[in-house]
Amino acid sequence: xxxxxALQYLVAGLTYGTIYAVVGIGFNIIYNTTGIIxxxxxxxxxxxGMTAASLHRLLPLPLAVLGAVALTxxxxxxxxxxxxxxxxxxxxxxxxxxxxxxxxxxxxAALHLWGEGVRSLPYFTGDEVTALELGxxxxxxxxxxxxxxxxxxxxxLQLFFHRTRTxxxxxxxxxxxxxxxxxxxxTRDLVTLSFALSAGIGALAGCVVSPITYTRYDIGASLALKxxxxxxxxxxxxAGGAVAAGFLxxxxxxxxxxxxxxxxxDVLAIAILLLILFLRPxxxxxxxxxxxxxxx
Amino acid sequence: xxxxxxxxxxLLAAAVVAVQLGADAAGKPxxxxxxxxxxxxxxxxxxxxxxxxYAGQISLGHAGFFAIGGYTAxxxxxxxxxxxxxxxxxxxxxxxxxxxLRPDLYGGELLTVRPWPAALAAVALxxxxxxxxxxxVLRLKGxxxxxxxxxxxxxxxxVVVGTEGLGAADGLSGVPPFELLPGLAVAGGAEARxxxxxxxxxxxxLGMLLLLNLVHSREGRALRAIHGAEDAxxxxxxxxxxxxxxxFVLSAAFAAVGGVLMTHYTGGIGPSEASVMRSVRYVALVxxxxxxxxxxxxxxxxxxxxxxxxxxxxxxDDAVFGATLILVMLFAPEGLLRLExxxxxxxxxxxxxxxxxxx
Numbered sequence: 001x002x003x004x005x006a007l008q009y010l011v012a013g014l015t016y017g018t019i020y021a022v023v024g025i026g027f028n029i030i031y032n033t034t035g036i037i038x039x040x041x042x043x044x045x046x047x048x049g050m051t052a053a054s055l056h057r058l059l060p061l062p063l064a065v066l067g068a069v070a071l072t073x074x075x076x077x078x079x080x081x082x083x084x085x086x087x088x089x090x091x092x093x094x095x096x097x098x099x100x101x102x103x104x105x106x107x108x109a110a111l112h113l114w115g116e117g118v119r120s121l122p123y124f125t126g127d128e129v130t131a132l133e134l135g136x137x138x139x140x141x142x143x144x145x146x147x148x149x150x151x152x153x154x155x156x157l158q159l160f161f162h163r164t165r166t167x168x169x170x171x172x173x174x175x176x177x178x179x180x181x182x183x184x185x186x187t188r189d190l191v192t193l194s195f196a197l198s199a200g201i202g203a204l205a206g207c208v209v210s211p212i213t214y215t216r217y218d219i220g221a222s223l224a225l226k227x228x229x230x231x232x233x234x235x236x237x238x239a240g241g242a243v244a245a246g247f248l249x250x251x252x253x254x255x256x257x258x259x260x261x262x263x264x265x266d267v268l269a270i271a272i273l274l275l276i277l278f279l280r281p282x283x284x285x286x287x288x289x290x291x292x293x294x295x296x
Numbered sequence: 297x298x299x300x301x302x303x304x305x306x307l308l309a310a311a312v313v314a315v316q317l318g319a320d321a322a323g324k325p326x327x328x329x330x331x332x333x334x335x336x337x338x339x340x341x342x343x344x345x346x347x348x349x350y351a352g353q354i355s356l357g358h359a360g361f362f363a364i365g366g367y368t369a370x371x372x373x374x375x376x377x378x379x380x381x382x383x384x385x386x387x388x389x390x391x392x393x394x395x396x397l398r399p400d401l402y403g404g405e406l407l408t409v410r411p412w413p414a415a416l417a418a419v420a421l422x423x424x425x426x427x428x429x430x431x432x433v434l435r436l437k438g439x440x441x442x443x444x445x446x447x448x449x450x451x452x453x454x455v456v457v458g459t460e461g462l463g464a465a466d467g468l469s470g471v472p473p474f475e476l477l478p479g480l481a482v483a484g485g486a487e488a489r490x491x492x493x494x495x496x497x498x499x500x501x502l503g504m505l506l507l508l509n510l511v512h513s514r515e516g517r518a519l520r521a522i523h524g525a526e527d528a529x530x531x532x533x534x535x536x537x538x539x540x541x542x543x544f545v546l547s548a549a550f551a552a553v554g555g556v557l558m559t560h561y562t563g564g565i566g567p568s569e570a571s572v573m574r575s576v577r578y579v580a581l582v583x584x585x586x587x588x589x590x591x592x593x594x595x596x597x598x599x600x601x602x603x604x605x606x607x608x609x610x611x612x613d614d615a616v617f618g619a620t621l622i623l624v625m626l627f628a629p630e631g632l633l634r635l636e637x638x639x640x641x642x643x644x645x646x647x648x649x650x651x652x653x654x655x
Contacts, residue, residue, distance in 0.1 A: 037439040086626050092438035093354055097583055098577055098625045100356075104618025112611070222574055225450060228443050263458025270447035277444050278432040 004136030009258065011134075013251030015143050015212055018047065018150040021246025022205035025157065031196040032174035032237050036095050040079065040103035041202060041227055042220030043110075047072045048203025049215030050110055053119040054105025061124065069200050073107075076199020080192045101222060110217040121210040128211075142211050149208045153201050154243055170194060174237075191261045194244050222266055229273040261277035298651045300509050304591065305501055312497045327602075328493040329484075334601040335496035336558040339503050341581045341597040343550025344588055348579070349588035350511055351543045352523030353434070354442050357449035358551050358578045361422045363456060363570035365552025366559040370468040371461070372409040373560075376400075381407070398472060399596060411474040415556045422552030430544040432536060446572060453570045461547035467566030474560035484562040492561065499557070500594070503550060507590055508548075519543055520588075551578075571631050573614055586630050 023041055028286065052068035071072035079102055085096060123130065124145050161167040172180040174188045182189045206215065230249055233239025249269055252267045256268045319327040324651045344358050377395065380386050386407075389395050394413045400406045409417075433444045456462050463469075473483030480495060481488070510516050521529035532534050559565045568574065581600060585593030600620070603609065609616040 031462050037443070039442075052359060065440070066468075083626070093348075093352070094625045094629055096354060096439060096442045097579065097621055100579075101618045101621035101625065104573070104576065104614055108612070108615035108618060222450070225447060227442070232443075250315060263454060267451050270451050273447050274432075274444055277436055277440055 002136075007135055009254040010251055011137055011139050011143055013254030014217035014247055015146055015209065015250070017250025018146040019205050019209045019213065019223065019246075020226045020230045020249050021150055021243040022153060022201055024230035024234060024242035024246055025153065025225050026202045027227055027231040027278060028237050028239055028242060029157075029194050029198040029201075031231070032193050033170055033177075034082070034084075036099065037228065038195070038198070039096065039099040039104055039224055040220070041198065042223030042225075043103050043106040044072055044076060044199040044202030044220075045206035045223055046215055046220045047075060047106065047199075049121070049210040050114050050119060050206075050217070051203070052121055052207045052210065053215065054114070056121060061122065062122070063145065064278060065204070068207055069203045072203030072206075073196045073200035076202075077192050077196040078197035084191070084195070085188065093139075103224070107217055107220055114217060116217065118176030118214045118216050119210075120214045121207060123211045124178035124208075140212065142208075146205075146208050149204060150246075152244065153204065154239055157201075157239060166190075166193070188244070225266075225273070226269045229269050229276070232273065233276055301505070301512070304508075305505060308497075308501055308504065312494070312501075316493060320536060325486075327606075328489050330602050330605040331491075331598070332496040332561060333521075333558060333605055334598045335493075335500045336554045336561065337578075337581075338500050338594055338597050339554035339557070339599045340551040340578055341585070341593055342500075342503060342507055343547035343554075344518075344578050345582045345585065345587070345590055345593040346507055346511065346550075347543050348582050349549040349586075349590075349593070350516060350523060351519040351540055352543070353540060355445045355547070355580070356442055356572065356575050356579060356617035357445035357447075357452070357545070358547070359572070359574035360449040360452035361426060361548040361551035362558075362574070363452055363565070364420045364422040364425060365555030366554075366565040366569060367462055367468065367504060368421050368457060369411070369414045369474075369556040370471045370565050372414035372417060373472055374406075374408060374413055374468055374470050377407040377409075378405070395451075401468075411560065412470065415474065415553075418556050419549055419552045422555075423549045426545045426548030427541065430541045434540045434544060446575070449570075449572050449575045453567065453572060456570045457567045463566075467564055467569075468559075469564035471559050471563050471565070474557070480498050482557055484561055484563055496557070496561075499553075503553075504590060504594065511590070515539065515542070523588075547555045576621075577614075577617050578615045580624075584620055584624050609621055 023045060023281060026041045026044065030036055030041075048068050051071050052064045055064035055067045076188070083098055083102055084095075087098065123140070123142050125141040128140070131140055132144075133139075159167075161171055170190050170193065172183070172185060173187050177187055178232050179290075180190075226249060230242050230245040233245035233249065234243070249272065252272070253265055253268055257265060260268070315331065316328065319325055319331075340358060340362055344355060350568055377386050386395070389409070390407075394409055395407055396410045397405050397407055403435055429448055433441065433448070436444055457465060473481040475481040476495070479593045480491070482492060484492075484497065511519070518529065521532065521534055522536050522539060526536050555565070555569070558569075581597040582593050584600065585596040600617075604613055604616075607613075
């Protein structure tokens, strides 16, 4: 493998890595405030890409992306308001099953709305053949868009959680829900907000990578699996860890294509997930004790 | 109370006969075909019910075990060994009567494994995979267990689609009938429809008998203790990991048996049988039947599968199962047969009041 080729794989890996990272962060946001792993996380990414592609027929690109993010955010809030709120003291088993049900409904709704076809947004700058030369590898500007968006999301979330009142309230809710409620925080609404937020960033990621990876009604399930792998690998609740793990998984996948048949690409992520779960459920960068408590 | 169990099984037998007579009288004998398929799906569902409802675990990968069973049986009974006649293994298998010569569609002859050894190998393989997977996976709980089993299901699905030898996207077809006993074969076709219907439901009855006896035994009580509180069960001297593993392997074997028989009945198997959506569907059927109720699971599972196979839900098939999952979990977590709508409504109305603190 030449250096240029290796670099090319690396770039491809980073592109996929951004989307895994953002899905992983989405898992984290909801997990932190509720203790729920939202199996419908991948569907938010799909909804973002699909809605933006449809809106783009009527609106200029920036407005289409904005509209898609806003709509998906509303869907996220609606999911929480319609389904999650109803459950009083739910068991983990019930929560899992409900979010799986939600993911199926979103997927089927997308199938009936948009059909089985593949959709995508146009490239944000240039077109599919525009490329920057980087040490012999060709890098599409869209890759830079994805990386920048991922970085912006992480920074914005960091600021939100540490510098704003609502963000601090959400962290309080995550640390101890009962104590937060006793302090007068509307923990229920904070949970709704966490669903809206993670749906919104999922949709944004879905828009940004859509020109490269394309969007189909059924991409959610495998994204959820990989996002979860990334969330676990980075340590549940650790956004920085999720980003690092996302890039790691994306890169490993990209290089695996050189060795394995493409059909087995998903198998690699799952093998990593299973290995991590067996060997170190707290993740590479996570807190052992936290994961043990969270697992029960 | 074995007498109660015998009465229940007698009721099942009566219902099976009544449905057959009803279908005949209504002039819809083809219903029996879907009911036969629902019975084989029912084997998967009641096995999963043991693992989910009684042991309190979750598996999002049971379609994987169904597929391991079905694909192994299909591959062994359709792969022509004639070109490998000279190989030592093939000669040995032929010597101990594992192989059979049968005419193929085009008038030639196929040398394949007999259905019985193929079926045993298929179920043994599924059980072995379950045991190997179960040792590490069953240490996990909740979301982790769900994701790990989902991952297993995805791997099986990806392997099936990606392997040319298993027909890739087309699946395998041309699977011969499975002669369980002389003159009693699992096979499609209108002439043996009623016979196959009774055969399938007889097997379901056997499976139910086995599981009912199991859940009312020491083993079943141990599983329920694990469901209630695993640490406490451990303190009582129950070897929780081993009990969970046995339940997992047994439920995987049930799924594989369902897969083998369904494959012989329909004459083939395709990758959709291995899909994750299929696994979710099995979970939905168990949930609708009320997690911890074998009879409830069998009843609602049969009805829903029958309706789905008849195409009643049209293109909304998967959506119906998704919606069912949510509604059952919201309003009837004990299953559709123990629906407590007033309680569900009360909870809905109580939303206005300040919620009790939650952990």
